[in-house]
Amino acid sequence: MNQERPHQALARRYRPRSFSEMVGQEAVVRTLRNALASGRIHPAYIFSGIRGVGKTTAARIFAKGLNCANGPTPDPCGACPACEEIARGACLDVLEIDGASHTHAEEARELMQAARYMPARDRYRIFIIDEVHMLSVQAFNALLKTLEEPPPHVVFILATTEPHKIPETIHSRAQHFVFRRVPPPRVARYLQEICREAGVEAEPEALEIVARGGEGSVRDSLTLLDRLLAYADGPLTERETSEALGVVGQEDLLGLLESLMGGDARAAASFVDRMRERGQNLDRFLGDMDETLRTAMRWKLGSDAPTAPQRLKALSSGASLEDLLRLTDLIASTRQRLKGAADPEALVELQLVKAAHLPNILPLDAILGALAGQAPPSRPPSGNGERAKVPQKEMEEAEEAEEVEGLRFRALIPFKRMDEGEAASLESDGRFSAFKEAAGLKVPLAASAIQAADVSLDPDGVLHVALPDGALTAAALLGSPESREVLERSARELGFPGRVVVEVREPDLQAAPKEPEGPKGTPLAEKVIRRLGGQVVGVRPVTPPVPVGGEDAEPE
Ligand SMILES: [Zn+2]
Numbered sequence: 001m002n003q004e005r006p007h008q009a010l011a012r013r014y015r016p017r018s019f020s021e022m023v024g025q026e027a028v029v030r031t032l033r034n035a036l037a038s039g040r041i042h043p044a045y046i047f048s049g050i051r052g053v054g055k056t057t058a059a060r061i062f063a064k065g066l067n068c069a070n071g072p073t074p075d076p077c078g079a080c081p082a083c084e085e086i087a088r089g090a091c092l093d094v095l096e097i098d099g100a101s102h103t104h105a106e107e108a109r110e111l112m113q114a115a116r117y118m119p120a121r122d123r124y125r126i127f128i129i130d131e132v133h134m135l136s137v138q139a140f141n142a143l144l145k146t147l148e149e150p151p152p153h154v155v156f157i158l159a160t161t162e163p164h165k166i167p168e169t170i171h172s173r174a175q176h177f178v179f180r181r182v183p184p185p186r187v188a189r190y191l192q193e194i195c196r197e198a199g200v201e202a203e204p205e206a207l208e209i210v211a212r213g214g215e216g217s218v219r220d221s222l223t224l225l226d227r228l229l230a231y232a233d234g235p236l237t238e239r240e241t242s243e244a245l246g247v248v249g250q251e252d253l254l255g256l257l258e259s260l261m262g263g264d265a266r267a268a269a270s271f272v273d274r275m276r277e278r279g280q281n282l283d284r285f286l287g288d289m290d291e292t293l294r295t296a297m298r299w300k301l302g303s304d305a306p307t308a309p310q311r312l313k314a315l316s317s318g319a320s321l322e323d324l325l326r327l328t329d330l331i332a333s334t335r336q337r338l339k340g341a342a343d344p345e346a347l348v349e350l351q352l353v354k355a356a357h358l359p360n361i362l363p364l365d366a367i368l369g370a371l372a373g374q375a376p377p378s379r380p381p382s383g384n385g386e387r388a389k390v391p392q393k394e395m396e397e398a399e400e401a402e403e404v405e406g407l408r409f410r411a412l413i414p415f416k417r418m419d420e421g422e423a424a425s426l427e428s429d430g431r432f433s434a435f436k437e438a439a440g441l442k443v444p445l446a447a448s449a450i451q452a453a454d455v456s457l458d459p460d461g462v463l464h465v466a467l468p469d470g471a472l473t474a475a476a477l478l479g480s481p482e483s484r485e486v487l488e489r490s491a492r493e494l495g496f497p498g499r500v501v502v503e504v505r506e507p508d509l510q511a512a513p514k515e516p517e518g519p520k521g522t523p524l525a526e527k528v529i530r531r532l533g534g535q536v537v538g539v540r541p542v543t544p545p546v547p548v549g550g551e552d553a554e555p556e
Contacts, residue, residue, distance in 0.1 A: 011052075017087065018061060019058075019075075024182030024183065028178075032062055032065075032074075042174065044147055045158065047177050048161070048179065049180065052217030056128065056159055058177075059157040067094065093122045094126045096128045098131060115127065133162045133166055183216070184214070187211035203237050206240070210241060213247070213284070224245075243278070245284075248280055254292070257289075261315065261323065261327075262484060267481065268353050268356050272345060272349040296315060296316035326358045432456075435463070438494070439486075442490060453466055461496070461498075462497075465500060466505045467503065468504075
């Protein structure tokens with residue numbers, strides 16, 4: 001901040017002076033403007049909403065609209081004595097009263113007597129009562145008496161954070177406006193405008209963090225920004241902001257989600273350690289996580305999620321909707337339990353480790369480990385309990401069914417490919433070969449399998465590495481979280497978005513006569529799914545087509 005410039009709180013400096021300057025209360029503003037334009041004025045209005053969303057600001061602008069020398073008008077001039085005095089809080093006909101300090105019966109009576117008098121100069125006598133729910137019973141009774149036979153020149157604007165504490169008799173005589181929390185992206189845009197106007201440099205990501213910290217309150221967001229600017233040396237950066245507010249940065253959050261989706265429980269534990277070292281706020285972290293997951297889900301469902309970063313889109317396209325739902329549920333319930341927790345950090349760590357075991361998309365090494373007879377990856381049973389009970393004989397059959405590996409992976413991993421023309425045009429600039437080269441050097445034991453792999457980039461920016469069928473050792477090597485990190489780093493270095501999915505190509509059923517026929521493949525895939533507790537995330541037609549087998553298709 002420039003030391004020469006006298007500092008005035010942003011919240012006060014940028015208080016909206018007209019309806020058009022108000023942020024994020026479009027519905028309320030429209031109705032108030034209509035009332036002023038049509039001249040149909042109620043004797044009382046209730047403005048309710050959380051603190052700092054513009055209730056008293058709107059009340060003052062409404063008062064200006066009512067009493068402006070050029071009014072009543074939805075666009076008060078701002079220059080006449082009425083407008084000017086209301087802005088300064090010095091107008092005889094507009095009384096601003098703090099409900100909390102007017103709780104005595106005597107004061108209330110005086111107040112209501114004041115309502116009997118005609119306005120000193122302007123059209124209306126306007127009472128703006130802030131925190132009206134704090135009024136005493138006697139004060140409410142006096143107010144009610146006035147509202148039962150309202151003098152035509154009186155308007156009450158009752159602002160409150162707790163509308164349910166206003167007696168029903170008053171509710172029924174007033175028009176109620178609900179001021180919404182302002183969505184953080186909207187607040188962030190507003191903060192950007194203000195910074196530009198005030199000549200303050202701030203990274204957009206920093207302002208997004210501030211806006212989320214304000215939890216829908218414009219004033220709280222501005223106050224937060226003020227505090228940060230007082231300490232900032234030069235432009236306000238995302239790093240500084242997340243550190244100062246004890247917030248986990250967006251990139252770290254996405255990194256954690258990727259680890260959880262990949263089943264990496266160790267990453268979850270070390271993440272909590274890092275949060276502890278940095279003194280980061282657990283509740284805020286879970287809130288941000290929840291919001292990020294909901295954005296991912298919205299994107300997955302194909303609805304509008306314009307704020308989703310590319311990395312999040314890649315993540316949600318690699319996960320199934322069920323994964324996202326379960327993870328969101330888990331995070332939401334953790335947040336609820338946080339307040340009563342004896343050891344909040346331990347709770348969060350435990351829940352994150354649990355989350356790492358949720359995904360349906362198991363890492364390849366876990367699948368292979370389970371097939372090789374090691375302990376199956378622990379995960380909560382999905383669906384009904386019936387499916388989890390697999391007769392021993394069937395389990396053995398599933399383990400012996402080595403000849404159809406391709407089908408297993410196809411059933412368990414969502415598989416996406418671009419059409420050949422698209423892939424060829426991307427291949428032509430040599431980046432796929434460069435990626436194979438780099439990946440082979442990083443994981444030498446899998447180098448030959450990588451060289452033989454089909455690499456493709458799907459429309460979501462996910463790089464698919466389809467290993468030749470039978471390359472199970474390479475698949476296991478590349479399926480570990482460490483390897484994936486190495487692969488993703490290589491991908492990013494070459495300019496890809498960064499998410500890498502390793503798959504095993506389906507065996508060519510027609511070319512290999514020893515392979516089982518298509519119809520036999522499906523019950524086997526079913527058994528693998530039962531054995532591992534997964535579920536079919538999508539069925540895509542292949543050649544030859546593989547019909548979906550039901551219970552009666554089981555060889556019993
Ligand atoms: Zn005016």
